[in-house]
Amino acid sequence: MNALEAALLGTLQGLTEFLPISSSAHLLLARAFFGWDTEVRFGLAFDVACHIGTLLAVVAYYRRDVVELTRAAATPHTWLGGRKEGAAALVRSLALGTAPIGVVGLAAADFVTGALRTATVAGASLLLGAALMLVAERRGSQSRDETALGSWEALGLGFAQAVALVPGVSRSGAVLVVAMLLGLRRERAARFAFLLGMPAILAAGGKAALDLAAQGIPAGAPALLAVGAVSSAGVGYAAVKYFMRYVSRHSLAPFAAYRVVLGGAALAWGAGS
Numbered sequence: 430m431n432a433l434e435a436a437l438l439g440t441l442q443g444l445t446e447f448l449p450i451s452s453s454a455h456l457l458l459a460r461a462f463f464g465w466d467t468e469v470r471f472g473l474a475f476d477v478a479c480h481i482g483t484l485l486a487v488v489a490y491y492r493r494d495v496v497e498l499t500r501a502a503a504t505p506h507t508w509l510g511g512r513k514e515g516a517a518a519l520v521r522s523l524a525l526g527t528a529p530i531g532v533v534g535l536a537a538a539d540f541v542t543g544a545l546r547t548a549t550v551a552g553a554s555l556l557l558g559a560a561l562m563l564v565a566e567r568r569g570s571q572s573r574d575e576t577a578l579g580s581w582e583a584l585g586l587g588f589a590q591a592v593a594l595v596p597g598v599s600r601s602g603a604v605l606v607v608a609m610l611l612g613l614r615r616e617r618a619a620r621f622a623f624l625l626g627m628p629a630i631l632a633a634g635g636k637a638a639l640d641l642a643a644q645g646i647p648a649g650a651p652a653l654l655a656v657g658a659v660s661s662a663g664v665g666y667a668a669v670k671y672f673m674r675y676v677s678r679h680s681l682a683p684f685a686a687y688r689v690v691l692g693g694a695a696l697a698w699g700a701g702s
Contacts, residue, residue: 435475435653439660442479443486446630446661447623447668449562449602449684450691454551457596458695461548478654479661480634486665487623487630494624498523515576519624522578526587526604527628533591534632545595552695554597559688561606562681569609575621582611590625597692600626602684616677623669 441459445452488495501507501516508521578586589607593600601622608618 432653432656435656436660438475439479439482439657440664442657443483443661443664443666444668446483446665447487447601447626448672449558449599449605449681450688451551451555451558451593451597451599451602453546453593454555454597454599454691454695457546457551458548458691458698461698475650475654475657477634477637478658480630480637482658482661482663483665484627484630484634485662487627487669489662490666490669491620491624491627495627498624518576518578519621521580522575522583522586522621523625523628525580525583526590526625529584529587530591530594530629531632533588533594547596547699548695549699550595551597552692552697552699554595555688555692555695558597558599558602558606559685559692562602562685562688565606565609566680566682569615570612571609571614573612573614574617575608575613575624578611578613578621585611586621586625590622590629597695600629605681615681616673619673619676 438456438459441455442452445455497516498520501520502524504517507517586604586607589603590600592598593603601619604622604625605615605618608621609615613621
C-alpha cells in the first residue's frame with residue numbers, strides 16, 4: 430500500500446462510516462476490485478488509524494453534545510430514575526443501546542469477520558437495506574425525537590447497530606432506519622445513530638489497538654497510518670455535517686438507489702469470482 434492508496438481508503442472509510450451505505454462493504458469491495466492487499470501488512474494497524482480518524486470526526490462535530498451528555502452521565506440522578514427527558518434520558522438510551530453490540534461483538538465477531546465477509550453477503554445486505562430505507566420513509570411517522578425513546582426501543586436500536594457487523598448493513602443506516610420506523614424524525618434519528626456509534630467505534634478501535642499492541646506496528650507503517658487517520662477524520666467530519674443538513678430536508682431515497690446499484694454490482698462480482 431502506498432500513500433495514495435492510504436489516502437483513498439481513509440477517505441472511503443470517513444465517507445462511508447457515517448453515510449447509510451456501509452463502510453465495511455465499501456472497504457471489502459474496494460480491496461477486491463482494485464487488489465489493494467492491505468490485510469497482509471497493514472490491515473490491523475490501518476484499521477486502528479481509520480477508527481481513530483472517524484471517532485475524532487464525530488466527537489468534533491458533536492462536541493457540545495458530548496460535553497452535555499458526559500455531565501449528565503456523571504450525575505447520579507440520571508441513573509436513579511430521574512428526568513424522563515433531555516440529556517439524562519438520552520444518556521440512558523445510549524447506554525442501553527450500546528450493550529447489544531458489546532454482547533454480539535464478543536460472541537460473533539470471529540464468525541462475522543470470517544464467514545460473512547464476502548461480496549455476496551455485502552451485496553445482499555445492501556439490497557435489503559435499500560428496501561428497508563424506502564419502507565421507513567413511507568411508514569415512519571416522523572413525529573418524535575430521540576429523548577422520548579423507551580428502554581425497549583433503545584435496546585432495539587442497539588440490536589440494529591449490532592446487526593451492522595454484517596458487511597453491507599451499515600451501522601448508521603441500520604439505526605437510522607429502525608429509529609424512523611419507531612417514529613423519530615429523520616434528522617433526530619440520524620443524530621441518535623451518530624451518538625450511539627461513538628462507543629461502538631471506540632470499542633472497535635480499542636480492540637484493534639490491543640491486538641496491534643500484541644503484534645507490533647509493521648516497519649514503514651507510521652506515515653501511511655497518519656495519512657489514513659487524517660483523511661478519514663477530515664472526510665468523516667464533512668460527511669456528518671452535510672448529511673445532517675441533507676436529512677433535515679430530504680428523503681433517504683438517493684441512498685437507497687445507490688445501495689441498489691452497489692449491491693447489484695457486488696452480487697455480480699461475487700457470482701463471477
